Structures are given as C-alpha cells and as structure tokens.
Amino acid sequence: MQFDKTHEMFRDSLRDYLESEIEPDVQELDKQEMTKEEAVGYLRDLRKLGIGFDQETAQDYFGDLKYYVIGSEEISRVWPSLNVMLNMSFPAMFANWASEETQDALDDKLENGEAIGALGVTEPGSGSHSSKPNTVARKDGDEYVINGEKTWVSNAQICDLTMIVAWDEANDAQDMFIVDQENSPFDTRKLDKLGWKGSPTGQMFFDDVRVPEGNKLSNAIRNLILEHGDLAEALPFPNEMVDLFLSHKPLNAIFSFMRTGMAAMAVGIQQAAYEDALEYATDRETFGKPIAQHQLVQNRLYKMKANVETSRLLTHEAVEKLSNADDESRMYSSLAKGYACDKSVETARHGVELYGGNGLSTDYPLERYYRDAQTMTIPDGTEEIMKLIVGYEMTDMSAYA
Incomplete structure (x- = not known):
C-alpha cells in the first residue's frame, strides 16, 4: 500500500502532537480512566488534525482509509487508550441520521465532533455471539422498548450515545439501535481491566429504555436512501465500502x-x-x-x-x-x-x-x-x-x- 505526500504530512503532524502533548505524561495519564471532559478535549485536539466523526471531518478521514490506518497506528504507538476512546466513538456518525429527538439532543456535539459514542455487542451470557442477542427490543407504537445488558463496552460511562445489537421481536430478527443518554437514559457500571487503563470500560443496563423507531439502524438506512437516493452520498466512506455495508450484514x-x-x-x-x-x-x-x-x-x-x-x-x-x-x-x-x-x-x-x-x-x-x-x-x-x-x-x- 502506497502513501502519498498528504498522507505523510498527516502522519507527521499527528506524531508531532502526540509526542509533544501526550507522550511526556502518558505513564501518568494511563494510570486512571480519562474523564468525559478530558475525552472531549482530546476529540477537539484531534479534530484540528483532521480526525473526527462530524460529517465534514469524517468525509476526509474515512473517505480515504489510509488516513484511518495511519491514525490508528500512530495514536496507539503513544497511547492505545486514546485510540480506543476515539475509534469506539464512531457510532456518533450514524446519529446524524437517527430520529429528530436524538439529533436535537446531540446537535452541537455532532456538529463540533464532540459526541462520544459506544458500541454495545457483548453480553454476559453469550459473549460476542450476536446472531441472537438476549437484549430485546419490543415495538410499542412509534417507539421501541429495550431490555437487556451489555458488558465490556468501551466508553460506556462517558458516552453520549451508544449503538447496540438487540433482537427486534416484531421482525424476529437482529437489528441495531441508537440510544442517546439524554432522551433514553440507561445505567452503567465501571469495569477494571488489565490494560488500556486510560480507556473507560463498563457495563450497560437497559430497563424498559424507550427509543424512537427512527433510531433503529435499518430504519435509519432506509430513510437515508429515500432522502439521498444513494447511501454512498450520505455516509463518509468510499463508495466501495458503502457497497460492502449494503451487501453484508x-x-x-x-x-x-x-x-x-x-x-x-x-x-x-x-x-x-x-x-x-x-x-x-x-x-x-x-x-x-x-x-x-x-x-x-x-x-x-x-x-x-x-x-x-x-x-x-x-x-x-x-x-x-x-x-x-x-x-x-x-x-x-x-x-x-x-x-x-x-x-x-x-x-x-x-x-x-x-x-x-x-x-x-x-x-x-x-x-x-x-x-x-x-x-x-x-x-x-x-x-x-x-x-x-x-x-x-x-x-x-x-x-x-
């Protein structure tokens, strides 16, 4: 894989930031989980370097996955915990096409690239075997009621929103749901671990948590296609990768x-x-x-x-x-x-x-x-x-x- 001059300039500027602002204190930084305020500060810094999940920045960073692989390697060379917080915030991109309630709740954070995301897949009784999750989503009018538990979720305690895998009872199928903390609050509990000490990790508990039907990922994708005519115009990925998204689960x-x-x-x-x-x-x-x-x-x-x-x-x-x-x-x-x-x-x-x-x-x-x-x-x-x-x-x- 070949990198051009702009890729190397990106690598150099990112490495300069990491070696001057993070590396001198990384041994101390990694002794405890970063707070939400600290995480937002890092997201602001990284956005200035061209890394982020707001629509404008994401189009460049993920539109050419060479930037993504450079960023992941360089950040992890200095502080893997920072890269975990960053990369696991990717569900924030999908919130741009969720229900109006979720978009309104996260409006400024989404626009400024400061929304912290999380992905809830793993469950206590089934690990990451997600084909038939125990977490269920029951249709109730124009909402879904979610019950279940997720564990070993990066950013669990500090996220503004999470995207979870749940069983859609109405369609008798697996689906994914966007849940934002402001409109659909859920509880979390911290989990301590061997490594990535600076990265918050925890459990998520959903007890009759209600989310708008527009927050079901398959519905959001359908609405995107209706709005844009072509999903590739809406998502910040290469057209080929969007094809992969549509052709696979x-x-x-x-x-x-x-x-x-x-x-x-x-x-x-x-x-x-x-x-x-x-x-x-x-x-x-x-x-x-x-x-x-x-x-x-x-x-x-x-x-x-x-x-x-x-x-x-x-x-x-x-x-x-x-x-x-x-x-x-x-x-x-x-x-x-x-x-x-x-x-x-x-x-x-x-x-x-x-x-x-x-x-x-x-x-x-x-x-x-x-x-x-x-x-x-x-x-x-x-x-x-x-x-x-x-x-x-x-x-x-x-x-x-």
Missing part, C-alpha cells in the same frame, strides 16, 4: 472496519515496543559493551522487527481489501486482527525480557505495552474467533459449535 461490515483498526493499533504498540527496546539495547551496557552486541539480544530485536513489519503488511492488505469492497474483506480484516494482536503480545514480551528487571518496572513503558498488547487479543473477537471466521471464509464451511 451491517454488523459484519462494521466489525471488518473495527478489526482492521485493531490490527493497526497492534502495529502501533509493536512499533513502540521495538523502538524502545532498540534504544535501550544500544545504550545499556553490561560487561563493558552494549547489550545489543550480545547474540541473543540481537535475536530478540530481529523477532520484534519481523513481527512489526509482517503485521503492518497484513494490516495494509486488509485496508486495501476493505477500501475496494473486496469479497475477501471480512477474511483479511479477521486475519490481520488475529495475527497482529497475537504478535503484539510476543513483541511486547520480547521487549520486557530484553529490559530484564527494568521491564517489570512501572518506571519504564514496556510493562504497559505488554498489558495493552494482551488486552488487544480479546475485544472485537478473540484469536480463536478470528480463526473460525477465516476458516469459514476459506472453506465456506462453518466450524462453529
């Missing part, structure tokens, strides 16, 4: 998009671990010479570099497939996510072990890379699920139990 298309971003995140974590390990190995001396001069240390650096580059190449291939609505998009996004996240754990572990005892110290970033890398392997589908998806796409035979 929307949730599958969304997951392909998210998994490609997760793979880019994993590349960013690996790049940071490799860079720090290389610098440490050349500066640190034992027995009168840099540890980089020892064969086993060079072997670790070799493995780290190989992991970074192969993960990046596979991620870029997934971006190409996704951008062109290739039939193999789902397979490659799952392949890239599974491979890059697995290699990120291995790469970070090599870094920790290269540092020796210092690798275990919170005075150094390697232990954070390792925790963040391990956390990468679970969300948006575990490595085992990625293998089953890829296997199905290759053989057209399901191995799901």
Whole structure:
C-alpha cells in the first residue's frame, strides 16, 4: 500500500502532537480512566488534525482509509487508550441520521465532533455471539422498548450515545439501535481491566429504555436512501465500502472496519515496543559493551522487527481489501486482527525480557505495552474467533459449535 505526500504530512503532524502533548505524561495519564471532559478535549485536539466523526471531518478521514490506518497506528504507538476512546466513538456518525429527538439532543456535539459514542455487542451470557442477542427490543407504537445488558463496552460511562445489537421481536430478527443518554437514559457500571487503563470500560443496563423507531439502524438506512437516493452520498466512506455495508450484514461490515483498526493499533504498540527496546539495547551496557552486541539480544530485536513489519503488511492488505469492497474483506480484516494482536503480545514480551528487571518496572513503558498488547487479543473477537471466521471464509464451511 502506497502513501502519498498528504498522507505523510498527516502522519507527521499527528506524531508531532502526540509526542509533544501526550507522550511526556502518558505513564501518568494511563494510570486512571480519562474523564468525559478530558475525552472531549482530546476529540477537539484531534479534530484540528483532521480526525473526527462530524460529517465534514469524517468525509476526509474515512473517505480515504489510509488516513484511518495511519491514525490508528500512530495514536496507539503513544497511547492505545486514546485510540480506543476515539475509534469506539464512531457510532456518533450514524446519529446524524437517527430520529429528530436524538439529533436535537446531540446537535452541537455532532456538529463540533464532540459526541462520544459506544458500541454495545457483548453480553454476559453469550459473549460476542450476536446472531441472537438476549437484549430485546419490543415495538410499542412509534417507539421501541429495550431490555437487556451489555458488558465490556468501551466508553460506556462517558458516552453520549451508544449503538447496540438487540433482537427486534416484531421482525424476529437482529437489528441495531441508537440510544442517546439524554432522551433514553440507561445505567452503567465501571469495569477494571488489565490494560488500556486510560480507556473507560463498563457495563450497560437497559430497563424498559424507550427509543424512537427512527433510531433503529435499518430504519435509519432506509430513510437515508429515500432522502439521498444513494447511501454512498450520505455516509463518509468510499463508495466501495458503502457497497460492502449494503451487501453484508451491517454488523459484519462494521466489525471488518473495527478489526482492521485493531490490527493497526497492534502495529502501533509493536512499533513502540521495538523502538524502545532498540534504544535501550544500544545504550545499556553490561560487561563493558552494549547489550545489543550480545547474540541473543540481537535475536530478540530481529523477532520484534519481523513481527512489526509482517503485521503492518497484513494490516495494509486488509485496508486495501476493505477500501475496494473486496469479497475477501471480512477474511483479511479477521486475519490481520488475529495475527497482529497475537504478535503484539510476543513483541511486547520480547521487549520486557530484553529490559530484564527494568521491564517489570512501572518506571519504564514496556510493562504497559505488554498489558495493552494482551488486552488487544480479546475485544472485537478473540484469536480463536478470528480463526473460525477465516476458516469459514476459506472453506465456506462453518466450524462453529
């Protein structure tokens, strides 16, 4: 995948911001979850750099997915928690076509790119097996009444709106619903976790939560097509990607998009671990010479570099497939996510072990890379699920139990 001058200028400006404004304090920033006010501040900063979910900014950032993969990698190279908050706010884009009530409630936030979103898929009793969620939506007049629970939701406690997967009882089918906190309040509870310490994560509880029927995603898509005649004119994605959205189940298309971003995140974590390990190995001396001069240390650096580059190449291939609505998009996004996240754990572990005892110290970033890398392997589908998806796409035979 080739990047042109504008892509590299974007990378340089983003890296300058991250290294000057985030990196000096990132060890402290990551010790506790960011507040909503802090998250909005970051969204404002990133919007100035061309990253955001308001319609104007999103058209540029997602209209060319090369910007998206650069952003995901560069932000995660410095602070993965920030990238999680950012990327998981994408449902805010869909709120622009939800009911008037939701649009009115979020008007200024949507226009200024300050709406924080969340995606509720995982449930306590069924994980991310979303084909028949336990959360149900019952039609009542011109509203839907939602009951159920979602767990391990990024941005749960700070979001302005969430997009959830629920079972539409009236149509006896899975659908997605946009729920905004102002008009349809729901409860949340914080969940602590191993990595991504700066990213708020929690549970969501829906107890007779009412949402307008216009907030059902299939209805919103139908209204978009009626309004614009062509969905591609309304959504901030390449036309080919909109075709993918329409030809697949929307949730599958969304997951392909998210998994490609997760793979880019994993590349960013690996790049940071490799860079720090290389610098440490050349500066640190034992027995009168840099540890980089020892064969086993060079072997670790070799493995780290190989992991970074192969993960990046596979991620870029997934971006190409996704951008062109290739039939193999789902397979490659799952392949890239599974491979890059697995290699990120291995790469970070090599870094920790290269540092020796210092690798275990919170005075150094390697232990954070390792925790963040391990956390990468679970969300948006575990490595085992990625293998089953890829296997199905290759053989057209399901191995799901």
